[in-house]
Amino acid sequence: MKVVWVLLLVTGYGVDSDSFDTKSLGGYATVAECHVAATQIFWENMPINKEAMCIRVEYWGDDNDD
Numbered sequence: 001m002k003v004v005w006v007l008l009l010v011t012g013y014g015v016d017s018d019s020f021d022t023k024s025l026g027g028y029a030t031v032a033e034c035h036v037a038a039t040q041i042f043w044e045n046m047p048i049n050k051e052a053m054c055i056r057v058e059y060w061g062d063d064n065d066d
Helices: 031-042
Strands: 002-012 020-028 050-059
Touching (some): 020 031, 020 050, 031 050
Antiparallel strands (some): 002 050
């Protein structure tokens, strides 16, 4: 098992659970790298109804996919 921090862009269209889309913006080795990437991408220009978030994800991978 490997762990990566994924930067997600979440877009909301309403309040129920079916009203959200997500898009992966990249994977990072540490939460700090993920937060820096979010800051570099959006700074203070986050579009309305959108939020960037870092989430830790476990996955099966080999040593060549870092």
